[in-house]
Amino acid sequence: MADINIQDIIKPENLVYKKTRLMTDKTLSYCPGCGHGTTHRLIMEVVEELGMEYETIGVAPVGCSVLAYEFMNVDMQEAAHGRAPAVATGIKRLWPDKLVFTYQGDGDLAAIGTGETIHACNRGENIVIVFINNGIYGMTGGQMAPTTLVGMKTSTTPYGRDVEMMGNPLKITELVAQLPGTYYVTRQAVHTPSAVRKAKRAIKKAFENQLNKKPGLSFVEVVSNCNSGWKMSPVDANNWMEENMFPFYNLGDIKVDGKLVTK
Amino acid sequence: MGELRLMKGNEALAEAAIRAGVDGYFGYPITPQSEVIEYLTAEKPYERTGMVVLQAESEVASINMLYGAGATGKKVMTSSSSPGISLMQEGISYIAGAEIPVVLVNVVRGGPGLGDIQPSQSDYFQTTKGGGHGDYRLIALAPSSVQEMSDFVPLAFELAFKYRNPAIIISDGAIGQMMEKVELFEQMPRLTDEEIREKYRWATNGKLKDGTRRVITSLDLDPHKLEEHNLKLQAKYREIEEKEVRYEMLQCEDAEYIIVAYGLSARISQKAIQLLREKGHKVGLLRPITIWPFPKKQIDELVKKGVKGFLSVEMSAGQMVEDVKLAVNGRVKVEHFGRLGGVIHSPEEVVAAMENKIIGG
C-alpha cells in the first residue's frame, strides 16, 4: 500500500463534516464522551443556519459549562450560579429582536436557580433554555444533583440516593411544561447519531419559536452522561444512561406549540 | 426653570429615572421604597419613553436581570431597601467584577435582619467597603433632600458609564418618604440601539459586523490574570478617589468644631449647628455627598486649619466615624453620635452630643 500523507486526505472532495465557524478553535475542556461539546455544537450550528450570528446573545451558567463562552463564538455573558434565566430576561426585555438563550446544568437550573427558572418560564420570556441533565454535579467532583436517580451513588450519596433523607429526583422539565408561559418543552439526548439529529431538530425548533416571536419560552432538556462523575468508561456511561436515566427521564416532546403532548 | 412639584423622595427618584432616559428598571417591592416601582408602573414609562419596567420574582432575580441588561450597554437600574440589598450582594459583586455600569438605589431601613421599616444609616459599611465578596467599590451618592433624589439619578448614570462601574444612591426611609419641593429636569433622550452599539463596544448585544465578539464575565481561572484584572480595578478606584469626591461645607470657614454627616443626618445636623451657634459655639458641617469616595482630603485640610474636634453623626452604631478617624489620623478628637434601629436623632440630641463629647469632652 502506498504511503498516504495527511495532506492527501485534506481535500474539498473528501469533506464529509465541517465544524461550524460559530465554534471557536479552543479545545473543549470537557471529558471525552461528555454531551456538552455536542450540544454546544448543535446550538451554534442552528444559530449559523438561522443566519443569526450577529444577533445572538448566549448566557453561560456555573458548572462544567461555566466556560461555554470560550467555545461558542457569539456574544456571551457568564451568569452567577442559577441566575441565567434572570440574566437572559434582562437582555431579552431590552433587545426583543435578538436571539437570547441560556445554557444550564441540572444543579444550576433545578437546584440553586429553581426560582429563576420557574418564573422566567411562567412569565413566558421569549427565550430558549437548553438544560443539560446528567444527574450529578460534575465540576465540583460528582456530588448529588436534584436530578440524581434514587439509589444512585455520588460523592454526597455514597450509599445511593435515599429518598427518605434526600427526597426524590426532580423532573423540572415536566414541571415547567405545566406552566402556561412555556411554548415548547422537550427532552432529548446526544449519545447516538440519530439522537443527535433529533436533538438538533428540537434545538432548531426552539430557536425558530423565538425568532418567530411565538408566545412563550422554549425549553430543551438534553439528558447526558457524566462518565467521570459516574466513574464509568464513556461507553459504559452511555449504556447505563439508556438503562437507568431514560426510563425515568423519558425522551420526546412534552409540550409543542403551547399544548401538552398526550401519550 | 423646570417644573416644580411636591413629591416624595421615592417618587422624585422614579420620575427622574424616566426623565434621565433610563432604558430599564427591574425591582421587587420592599418598604420603605415600594413607591419607586409603584410610581413607575403607574406612569407607564414604556409609553412615555419606551422604558422597560419589570417586577421581578425576588431581589436576587432583579439584580441578575440588571446584570444581563446592563451588560448590553443599556441604562438600567434597580432599587430596594436594606434586606433586599443584602440579597443582591452576590450579583453586585459580579457586576463590579465584570465592570457593568448600572445604578442601584438603597432606601435604608433599620437592621440587622428584618429589622424595622424606619429610616436608618446602618448600611454604610456595606455600601462603602464592598458589600459582597472580592475587592471592589461602588460609587456611592448620598442625597439629603428630595431634590437630590431626583438630581442624583442622571449623575449616578454619568459616573457609572464614565468608569464602567456600578453606582449606588444611598438614601433612607425618611428621605424616601418625605415630600419636598422638587424642580424636575427636562426629559433627556434615550440612546437608540445603534447609538449604544456605536458608543459601548464592550457590550454584549450581538457580534459586531467585523466579527468581533464580546464576552462579559467576572471569571478568570488563572490567578495571575485575575490579579492583573484586580490591579486594573484598583487603579480605576484610585482615579475615582482622585476625581469624584463630592461634598458640601456649611459654616466651616471659622469653625472650631465640625460635624460630619450625610443624608438625613446632615439635615438634622444643619439645624443642630444653627442651635449651637446660637449658644456661641463655632461649629460647621461637612456633608459627604459621595460617601465613597470619601472626602478625606477635606477633613485633613480642616485639621490643618486648626479644627479642634469632629463629631460623626449617623443613624448607626458608628460606621462612617471610622473613615473620619482614618482621615484625622489621631491628630484631634473624633467621636460618634447616632441613634440605632430606626430611631431618628433630634437636632437637640446632636447639640447635646457635640457639647458633651467634643466641646466639653
Add this chain to the structure above:
Amino acid sequence: MTEEIIIAGFGGQGVLSMGKILAYSGIMQDKEVSWMPSYGPEMRGGTANVTVIISDERISSPILEVFDTAIILNQQSMDKFEKTVKPGGVLLYDPNGISRHPERKDINIYKIEGAKLAAEMGNLKIFNMVVLGAFLAIKPIVNLENVMKGLKKSLPERYHKLLPLNEDAIRLGMKNVITVQEV
C-alpha cells in the same frame, strides 16, 4: 421667615392631606417646603401626624422636637404635643373630643370648632380645610389664592369640582377662629 408646624390627630381626619395642601401652597408662594409624616417613636401612639416646614430659606432638619405652631385635633395629640410648642408659639386646637384643654401660659392658644362647622356645612370631609382656614387667619404665611392653587395641584382632577366647597370651608375657618389666650 421659617414656620415649623406639627399637625396631629387621628388617622382619617385629613391630617396628612392638610399638611400636603399647606406645603403645596408654600411652593405656589415661592417658598421652600418639607412634609414629613409621622416617623420615629411618636408613631407608636396610634395618631397620625405630619411636620410641615415652610421657609424663605433652604430647610435644615425636616425632623423637629419643638415647633412654632401645633395644630392639635385629638386628646392624645394634645398630651403629646402641647409641650412641644416654642414659648410664644401657637397652639390651635379643635375642642371636639378634647377632655383636657391646653394649660400652658407661655403660648398663644386658639380654638376652631372644625368638626362642628364642617357638620353644619353638611360635609365632614372638609373638616381639615376649616382648620386650615383657622390657621391661616392666625398665621397668614400663604395667601388664599396660593392655597387654592396648591389645593388644585394636590387634588386629583376628578375632585376639582369640589374646589369651591373647599374654598368656602377655608373662609369659614378663617372667620370662626376663637382666641383663648395671647401672650
